[in-house]
Amino acid sequence: MNNPESGRILIVDDDPIIIRILASALNYYDVLMFAKTGTEALKMIEQHEFDVVLLDATLPDQDGFEVCRKLQGKHMASDPRVIFITGRTDVDDETRALNAGAVDFIKKPVRVEIVQARVRTHLSLKLATDRLRRQSQVDGLTGVANRLEFETALKREWQTARRLQSPVSLVFFDIDFFKKLNDSQGHRMGDQHLKTVAKLLATAAKRGNDLIARYGGEEFVLLLPGAPLTWASSVAENLLAELKDMKLPHGESPYGVVTMSAGVATKIPVDEHYELLVEHADQALYQAKNARRNMVAKYQD
Template sequence: MNNHQSGRILIVDDDPIVIRILASALSYYEVLMFAKSGAEALKMVDQHEFDVILLDASMPEQDGYEVCRQIQGKQLASEARVIFVTGRTNVDDETRALDAGAVDFIKKPVSIAVVQARVRTHMSLKLAADQLRRQSRVDGLTGVSNRLEFETGLRREWQHARRQQTPVSLVFFDIDFFKKLNDSQGHRMGDQYLKTVAQLLATAAKRGNDMVARYGGEEFVLLLPGAPIAWACSVAENLLAELVEMKLPHGESPYGFLTMSAGVATKIPEDDHYELLVEHADQALYQAKTARRNMVVKYKD
């Protein structure tokens, strides 16, 4: 196996000889990292994402069982598949490993063929689960995040902003007269316009924690953590102007081409109730839609 295969592996063992054996057996994976203690392993899983972790049960200071339990408590690391590789061979040890969150148990001295086969199986399962997880977070039509992923991201950014006492801005967008477009031009044209709008909005998510999502139907949201309301309004105004410049035909709109309305709200979190930010952005959007549309309205207390 000379070609690198997808997969990120962490080998945790206090014996350098075992590390060398396992590293040689698994050298064809794209990322291979090592730790010689439980503390070092926990530090590495905080800094990197791994698909499979090969973990020794017997290590000084902190045994593999405790390390495995702590890995399961970490949000990102808990998705990794932990395989114990150990000289402990009785049933109680194997059961203890599985109870701690491991998915498999390989006995020392290791068989290279067995290690490769077990890792290959669990790597395939992990990568397939990752793919399903990604698909569950994405809107199937437009390719941007779906509502569930947006709500997860909003909760995360809200808690971070609460700790830092920084603003969170949210922009609601709604395509103007979209139902009339669907009725006159058909859903195929409507779907194409939804994709175009999603692609346009995605250009505004320039930072790592910005997020564009399809909220439902012809509604989209743009989450801008750390952005003051003036910045969020400016982003929204620019996006509306860019859509107008595209001049996408819309015979049922008084403007003659596709436009959208936007509502903007900003809050510095004081408690856990992020839902209020959503309500405020939605109310501002409603004001834009009941006015002339093709405009940005910011929420005012």
């Protein structure tokens, strides 16, 4: 094959001859890397995303079964499929590999056509699973993350921030007078405004762990791990100004255009109760909507 195929493959083996054979057999995938020890492999998997890991059972520093178990315990977003390729042919070894989390077990000496077929099969299954998972994480109307994905991300970032003792900021956004907009312009135009607002808000999720999600109805939430209150508030102020400058008509609003209100809260986690941050941001949003709307309110402890 001359054209690269979608797929990120990691080969883990301390035998340079096996690495060359496997690399040659799989050189049509767009990412192909290798490691010679279990420690090196685990470090690479933390730094890069892989779809399939070809793993030898016998490595210089630790056996492949232990590497596989550690890999399963990491619960990474890429969730690579592990295929053992090993000279150990005992049935107990195959059982150990599958119990450790591997999806397949190929015995040496390597047959290139078998490796190619097994990798292609497991890669296809993995990519299909990834597509289904992405669909389950996305709001069908706006294309941003849905509430479930937001809550999953918040739990993850809260745990990280608790370990690092760094802040986590949330910004809740609510489109002002949205029911009146739907009543006057129709639900089709209301849906279009939701898409426009979501697209605007997505521009603020600039860093890898930032997340914009539709929380429900006309309400969105922006997760900003590591951001202090002043920064999160500034981001919210800029977004409100940008939306107003877009001059989307809204005859039932006192502003004459589509606007939104925002509530901001920030906490440095000291326990597992991330729900309090959501509650505080929601309270701040309530303050903004009960004031003059089209404004940012900050929760103050």
